[in-house]
Amino acid sequence: xxxxxxxxxxxxxxxxxxxxxxxxxxxxxxxxxxxxxxxxxxxxxxxxxxxxxxxxxxxxxxxxxxxxxxxxxxxxxxxxxxxxxxxxxxxxxxxxxxxxxxxxxxxxxxxxxxxxxxxxxxxxxxxxxxxxxxxxxxxxxxxxxxxxxxxxxxxxxxxxxxxxxxxxxxxxxxxxxxxxxxxxxxxxxxxxxxxxxxxxxxxxxxxxxxxxxxxxxxxxxxxxxxxxxxxxxxxxxxxxxxxxxxxxxxxxxxxxxxxxxxxxxxxxxxxxxxxxxxxxxxxxxxx
Amino acid sequence: xxxxxxxxxxxxxxxxxxxxxxxxxxxxxxxxxxxxxxxxxxxxxxxxxxxxxxxxxxxxxxxxxxxxxxxxxxxxxxxxxxxxxxxxxxxxxxxxxxxxxxxxxxxxxxxxxxxxxxxxxxxxxxxxxxxxxxxxxxxxxxxxxxxxxxxxxxxxxxxxxxxxxxxxxxxxxxxxxxxxxxxxxxxxxxxxxxxxxxxxxxxxxxxxxxxxxxxxxxxxxxxxxxxxxxxxxxxxxxxxxxxxxxxxxxxxxxxxxxxx
Amino acid sequence: xxxxxxxxxxxxxxxxxxxxxxxxxxxxxxxxxxxxxxxxxxxxxxxxxxxxxxxxxxxxxxxxxxxxxxxxxxxxxxxxxxxxxxxxxxxxxxxxxxxxxxxxxxxxxxxxxxxxxxxxxxxxxxxxxxxxxxxxxxxxxxxxxxxxxxxxxxxxxxxxxxxxxxxxxxxxxxxxxxxxxxxxxxxxxxxxxxxxxxxxxxxxxxxxxxxxxxxxxxxxxxxxxxxxxxxxxxxxxxxxxxxxxxxxxxxxxxxxxxxxxxxxxxxxxxxxxxx
Numbered sequence: 063x064x065x066x067x068x069x070x071x072x073x074x075x076x077x078x079x080x081x082x083x084x085x086x087x088x089x090x091x092x093x094x095x096x097x098x099x100x101x102x103x104x105x106x107x108x109x110x111x112x113x114x115x116x117x118x119x120x121x122x123x124x125x126x127x128x129x130x131x132x133x134x135x136x137x138x139x140x141x142x143x144x145x146x147x148x149x150x151x152x153x154x155x156x157x158x159x160x161x162x163x164x165x166x167x168x169x170x171x172x173x174x175x176x177x178x179x180x181x182x183x184x185x186x187x188x189x190x191x192x193x194x195x196x197x198x199x200x201x202x203x204x205x206x207x208x209x210x211x212x213x214x215x216x217x218x219x220x221x222x223x224x225x226x227x228x229x230x231x232x233x234x235x236x237x238x239x240x241x242x243x244x245x246x247x248x249x250x251x252x253x254x255x256x257x258x259x260x261x262x263x264x265x266x267x268x269x270x271x272x273x274x275x276x277x278x279x280x281x282x283x284x285x286x287x288x289x290x291x292x293x294x295x296x297x298x299x300x301x302x303x304x305x306x307x308x309x310x311x312x313x314x315x316x317x318x319x320x321x322x323x324x325x326x327x328x329x330x331x332x333x334x335x336x337x338x339x340x341x342x343x344x345x346x347x348x349x
Numbered sequence: 350x351x352x353x354x355x356x357x358x359x360x361x362x363x364x365x366x367x368x369x370x371x372x373x374x375x376x377x378x379x380x381x382x383x384x385x386x387x388x389x390x391x392x393x394x395x396x397x398x399x400x401x402x403x404x405x406x407x408x409x410x411x412x413x414x415x416x417x418x419x420x421x422x423x424x425x426x427x428x429x430x431x432x433x434x435x436x437x438x439x440x441x442x443x444x445x446x447x448x449x450x451x452x453x454x455x456x457x458x459x460x461x462x463x464x465x466x467x468x469x470x471x472x473x474x475x476x477x478x479x480x481x482x483x484x485x486x487x488x489x490x491x492x493x494x495x496x497x498x499x500x501x502x503x504x505x506x507x508x509x510x511x512x513x514x515x516x517x518x519x520x521x522x523x524x525x526x527x528x529x530x531x532x533x534x535x536x537x538x539x540x541x542x543x544x545x546x547x548x549x550x551x552x553x554x555x556x557x558x559x560x561x562x563x564x565x566x567x568x569x570x571x572x573x574x575x576x577x578x579x580x581x582x583x584x585x586x587x588x589x590x591x592x593x594x595x596x597x598x599x600x601x602x603x604x605x606x607x608x609x
Numbered sequence: 610x611x612x613x614x615x616x617x618x619x620x621x622x623x624x625x626x627x628x629x630x631x632x633x634x635x636x637x638x639x640x641x642x643x644x645x646x647x648x649x650x651x652x653x654x655x656x657x658x659x660x661x662x663x664x665x666x667x668x669x670x671x672x673x674x675x676x677x678x679x680x681x682x683x684x685x686x687x688x689x690x691x692x693x694x695x696x697x698x699x700x701x702x703x704x705x706x707x708x709x710x711x712x713x714x715x716x717x718x719x720x721x722x723x724x725x726x727x728x729x730x731x732x733x734x735x736x737x738x739x740x741x742x743x744x745x746x747x748x749x750x751x752x753x754x755x756x757x758x759x760x761x762x763x764x765x766x767x768x769x770x771x772x773x774x775x776x777x778x779x780x781x782x783x784x785x786x787x788x789x790x791x792x793x794x795x796x797x798x799x800x801x802x803x804x805x806x807x808x809x810x811x812x813x814x815x816x817x818x819x820x821x822x823x824x825x826x827x828x829x830x831x832x833x834x835x836x837x838x839x840x841x842x843x844x845x846x847x848x849x850x851x852x853x854x855x856x857x858x859x860x861x862x863x864x865x866x867x868x869x870x871x872x873x874x875x876x877x878x879x880x881x882x883x884x
Binding site: 392393394498499500526527528529530531532533555556557558559560561562564581582585595596599600601602603604605606607 | 655656657658763764765790791792793794795796797798820821822823824826827848849850859860862863864865866867868869870
Binding site: 238246248256259260 | 703
C-alpha cells in the first residue's frame with residue numbers, strides 16, 4: 063500500500079488557515095487602498111479644483127502632499143485616483159470572469175462541435191493585443207474610461223475562457239462527476255455543484271494575480287491619452303501630467319507611481335496567499 | 350558487489366500527528382539474503398511500506414528516523430549510499446518513478462551513469478530489455494513513460510534494477526494494480542531473476558497468494574512490529590500470530606474448493 | 610425474473626481526434642450483450658484493456674454506445690424523459706474504483722451520501738440526515754463521520770462512504786467497477802461480505818467488474834468474460850470453475866496459488882516469459 067503517513071485533515075486545515083506574513087501584508091495594502099478609494103469622496107478637498115495661485119507648491123498644512131501644475135491638491139487626486147483605478151479594474155474583472163466562466167465553462171461542459179467553434183472564436187480574440195484593440199475602439203468610439211475598460215476586458219476574456227474550459231474538461235472526467243450523474247444530478251446541477259466551485263477557487267486566485275496587470279493597463283492607456291481624460295484624477299494621467307515637471311517637482315510623478323506600485327504589489331501578495339490557501343496544487347514550495 | 354545479506358536492526362520511524370510523535374515502526378529487525386525472496390506482509394497501515402523504505406535508508410517527508418542500523422553482511426553501512434548501487438526498488442505505481450520527459454533510453458543511461466558505466470548502454474540495454482520480456486528494444490528505448498502501460502513500466506523498473514547491477518531488490522506491492530496476466534508475468538520474472546542472478550528480494554504485499562507464489566520466508570507485521578517470521582510452508586501450515594491467522598483466513602476464504 | 614439492466618449488442622469506438630481532423634478510430638467494444646436480472650450477482654471479468662470499464666460507462670449512461678442499446682427495465686436509457694431518468698438512476702447505482710477520486714473533496718461525508726437522496730427521493734433535509742446516519746452505521750462507520758471531509762478518512766473508509774451513497778436510494782442493482790481492488794485483501798473481504806449480506810436481506814443485484822478471479826468465485830453466481838472488446842464467456846459460477854475460451858482460461862491459469870508448493874518455486878525450471 064502506498065499510504066505512508068496520513069496527516070489528519072484537521073491539522074492540515076489549521077495550518078492552511080493560518081495566513082502567511084506576506085499575505086497579511088498584501089491584505090493590508092489592498093485594504094488601505096480600497097478604504098482610501100471609498101473614503102475619497104468624503105474628504106473636504108476637491109481633486110478637480112484648480113487654484114492657479116498655488117501651482118506646484120510643496121507640502122503644507124493646506125495641501126499635505128503639495129499641488130500640481132494647476133494648483134490641484136495632490137493627496138485628493140491620489141485618493142480619487144484609487145477609486146477610479148480600482149473601480150475600473152473591478153468592472154474589468156467582473157466582465158472577464160462572467161464571459162470567461164460563461165463561455166469557457168459551457169464550451170468545456172458541452173464539448174463536441176460547440177466547443178471547437180467557441181475555441182476558434184477565442185483564438186481570434188487572443189491574437190489581438192490590448193493596446194491595438196484599445197486604440198481601435200478609441201478611434202471608433204472616442205476616448206474615455208468606458209472604452210478602455212471594454213478594450214481591456216475584450217482582449218483578456220478569451221484567455222480566461224480557455225483556462226476555464228481546460229479546468230472544466232479535466233474536472234468533467236473525474237470520477238466524482240460520474241458519481242454525481244449516477245446519483246441523479248442533472249447536467250446543470252453537476253456543473254453548478256461539482257464543477258463550478260472547483261473552477262471558481264482557482265479562478266479567484268488567477269484574477270487576483272491579474273488585477274495588478276489590469277491596473278497597469280488602465281494607467282498605461284490613460285498615460286497615452288486613450289483612457290481617462292485630464293480633469294479626472296487617474297494615476298496614469300497624473301504621471302503623464304507630471305512629465306514636464308520631472309526635474310522641478312519629481313514628487314508629482316513619484317506619488318502616483320508609488321500608488322500603482324503598492325496596489326499592484328498588494329494584489330500580487332494577496333493572490334499568492336489565496337493561491338496557497340485555496341489551491342494547494344498550484345502552490346510553490348516557498349514556505 | 351559481493352554482499353550476501355542486507356539487514357536492518359532496530360528500525361524505528363515516527364511521524365508527528367497533532368504535534369505528538371506517533372511511532373509507526375517500532376524496532377524492526379529484518380534481513381534479505383541473496384537468492385531468496387522474503388515477503389513482508391500485513392494489513393494496510395501496519396508499517397510495511399515504511400519498513401521497506403527504511404531498509405534503503407529513506408524516509409518519506411514528515412517521518413523521522415529514531416533508530417535503526419542498516420548492515421551489509423553484518424557491517425554497518427551509511428544507508429544513503431545504498432539506493433541504486435546496492436538496492437534497486439520496484440513500487441506499486443511505477444509511473445511515478447519515471448521522469449515523464451525522458452525516454453527509456455535516457456533513464457537507462459542515467460542508471461548506468463550511477464554505476465560509472467554509461468559507455469555500456471548500447472550493449473546492456475537490449476540485453477536487460479529482453480531479459481524482462483520487453484520485445485523490440487529499439488522501439489522500447491525510444492518510448493516515453495506515457496506511451497507505456499503499467500505492466501510495461503513495471504518491467505522497465507526491473508530492467509533498470511538489472512542495469513544498476515544491484516544485488517538486492519525491494520518491491521513494494523509491485524503487482525497490486527496489475528491484471529492477473531501481467532501480475533503472473535512480473536512474479537515469475539522476479540522468481541527467475543532470483544534463480545539466475547541470485548537477486549535478494551524483499552516483497553511487500555497484502556496478498557498471501559503472492560506470498561505463496563514467490564516467497565521463501567515471510568515476516569508478518571502488525572502495528573509497527575514484526576509479530577512472526579517463518580519459512581513460507583511453515584507459516585501456511587501453522588501460523589502462530591493473530592495477524593498471520595487473519596491474513597491467511599481472508600486468503601483461504603478465496604479458495605473454497607481447496608479449503609472447504 | 611425482471612431484467613434490470615441490459616447491454617444489447619453495444620459497440621464503442623474511440624476516434625483519435627488529430628490536429629487535422631479525425632485520426633484512426635479504435636474499437637473498444639464489439640457487439641457486446643450482457644444483462645443482469647433481479648437479485649443476481651454477475652461478474653464481468655477481463656484483463657486490462659479488455660473493455661470492462663468502457664462497458665460499465667455505457668451501462669451507466671455515462672457514455673453513448675456507437676451501436677446497440679442499453680436498456681433499464683426494458684426501456685432504452687438513451688433519450689429518457691426526466692421521470693424515466695429518475696427511475697433509471699434509482700434502479701442502478703455504482704461504486705467506482707478509486708474511492709478518493711469518486712467523492713468531491715470539497716463536500717462533507719454527509720452531503721456526499723445524501724446526494725442521490727436529494728436528486729432521487731422526496732425526503733426533506735431532516736429525513737435525509739436520519740437516512741445518512743443509518744447508512745453510515747450500515748457500512749460500519751459512525752454517524753458523526755457525516756461532518757468529516759473525505760481527506761481525513763482512509764481509502765477503505767471512503768470506499769465505505771461510496772457504498773453508502775450507492776445504497777442510499779435503495780437501488781435494485783449496484784455496479785461495482787473494480788470497487789475493492791485498491792484495498793487490502795482483508796478489507797476487500799469485509800466489504801464483499803457486507804454486500805453479500807445486503808443481497809441476502811434486500812435482494813439487491815450486483816454487477817461486479819474485476820480482474821480477480823478469486824473474488825468472482827466467492828461473490829458471484831454468473832460470470833462473463835470480456836476479451837479484446839468481445840464477450841467470450843457468459844456462464845453460471847459452478848464447481849468445477851472452468852472456461853472454454855483460451856483468453857478466459859489464461860485468466861484462470863494466472864490465478865495466484867492457494868498454498869506454497871515446491872513446484873512453483875522451482876525457478877530454474879521456469880521457461881522464458883513470453884512478452
